[in-house]
Amino acid sequence: MTTTTDEGVVHLLWINAGLSCDGDSVSLTAATQPSIEEIVLGALPGLPKLAVHWPLIDFECGPEQGADTFIEWFHKADRGELGQFVLVVEGSIPNESIKSAGYWCGFGNNPETGQPMTTSEWLDRLARKALVVVAAGTCATYGGIHAMAGNPTGAMGVLDYLGWDFTTRAGIPVVCVPGCPVQPDNMSETLLYLLYQATGQAPMIPLDDAHRPMWLFGQTVHEGCDRAGYYEQGDFTHEYGSPKCLVKIGCWGPVVKCNVPKRGWMNGLGGCPNVGGICIGCTMPGFPDKFMPFMDEPPGAKISTAASSVYGGAIRKLRSVTAKTVDQEPKWRRRGTELLTGYLPRW
Ligand code: SF4
Numbered sequence: 001m002t003t004t005t006d007e008g009v010v011h012l013l014w015i016n017a018g019l020s021c022d023g024d025s026v027s028l029t030a031a032t033q034p035s036i037e038e039i040v041l042g043a044l045p046g047l048p049k050l051a052v053h054w055p056l057i058d059f060e061c062g063p064e065q066g067a068d069t070f071i072e073w074f075h076k077a078d079r080g081e082l083g084q085f086v087l088v089v090e091g092s093i094p095n096e097s098i099k100s101a102g103y104w105c106g107f108g109n110n111p112e113t114g115q116p117m118t119t120s121e122w123l124d125r126l127a128r129k130a131l132v133v134v135a136a137g138t139c140a141t142y143g144g145i146h147a148m149a150g151n152p153t154g155a156m157g158v159l160d161y162l163g164w165d166f167t168t169r170a171g172i173p174v175v176c177v178p179g180c181p182v183q184p185d186n187m188s189e190t191l192l193y194l195l196y197q198a199t200g201q202a203p204m205i206p207l208d209d210a211h212r213p214m215w216l217f218g219q220t221v222h223e224g225c226d227r228a229g230y231y232e233q234g235d236f237t238h239e240y241g242s243p244k245c246l247v248k249i250g251c252w253g254p255v256v257k258c259n260v261p262k263r264g265w266m267n268g269l270g271g272c273p274n275v276g277g278i279c280i281g282c283t284m285p286g287f288p289d290k291f292m293p294f295m296d297e298p299p300g301a302k303i304s305t306a307a308s309s310v311y312g313g314a315i316r317k318l319r320s321v322t323a324k325t326v327d328q329e330p331k332w333r334r335r336g337t338e339l340l341t342g343y344l345p346r347w
């Protein structure tokens with residue numbers, strides 16, 4: 001239990017009441033580098049004391065410290081009683097202004113009216129007061145599935161709702177950790193970085209044009225894929241269950257920024273194309289509309305794979321000659337009375 005009088009405490013307020021499946025919360029429970037337990041318990045050097053208010057596992061959600069107490073932390077932040085806090089948003093933000101009555105999604109009640117407090121109102125109240133706003137997962141970052149063409153809610157990402165040039169009172173832009181769901185360690189590592197930044201132990205977080213941490217999203221799926229060698233050799237599969245490159249059955253890896261093939265999904269295991277799943281671009285602002293229909297060969301891939309098939313075929317032939325050579329032992333390794341290694345005695 002943390003009180004408002006605790007000094008040096010950084011609060012982490014997690015709103016999971018955007019339009020979402022809660023997959024990013026579930027995902028974070030699988031983090032190992034670092035784990036959320038290590039962050040919460042301060043097991044890593046230099047971490048500030050952290051009070052996490054996270055609906056998924058919050059220990060204040062029991063009968064004694066029930067939901068009212070839980071939501072009170074958010075009201076305290078709104079009243080300016082919390083000191084430093086990090087605001088994490090999960091889920092896309094529906095447009096509450098496109099209808100005359102009702103609401104799309106909310107988080108607790110407004111004590112003054114007794115009516116549900118919409119998620120967008122929470123953002124209006126808390127975003128500017130936070131140390132930093134973190135959008136967790138593709139729905140919260142860029143809108144994701146709910147923001148597809150033809151949706152009825154007008155959903156958008158936190159960036160679109162607050163504005164791409166929004167900064168908090170600490171001058172920090174919205175930090176986006178996309179992924180559907182977010183890769184667990186990408187999320188925990190970003191939180192860790194921001195906690196170090198909050199305590200003056202790290203410089204301003206480096207973000208790319210889509211507000212993603214640069215060290216996590218600086219490379220393409222293709223650059224980290226186990227199957228990239230097959231691509232280079234023009235060796236493409238047309239069906240699932242093959243170890244070859246998946247681009248002909250819809251992999252967008254060459255143009256998608258994501259480290260999942262390198263980092264794996266949980267504790268280094270998995271990683272979409274590495275284990276046979278095409279990359280559908282779930283970390284990208286254009287997801288999903290610009291990557292559909294899934295399972296078709298991506299448009300640009302037709303030209304690049306045609307070229308790769310020609311030079312890749314030639315490379316494969318040459319490599320097979322080299323491969324045969326290096327697959328055999330040097331000829332001097334054999335029994336006999338003669339030394340065949342080329343050794344020249346110097347004395
Ligand atoms: S499976 Fe996808 S990411 Fe991997 S090499 Fe092929 S195109 Fe690139």
Ligand code: SF4
Nearest residue numbers: 258272279280282283
């Ligand atoms: S590899 Fe592609 S589909 Fe898989 S998590 Fe990364 S962006 Fe999403």
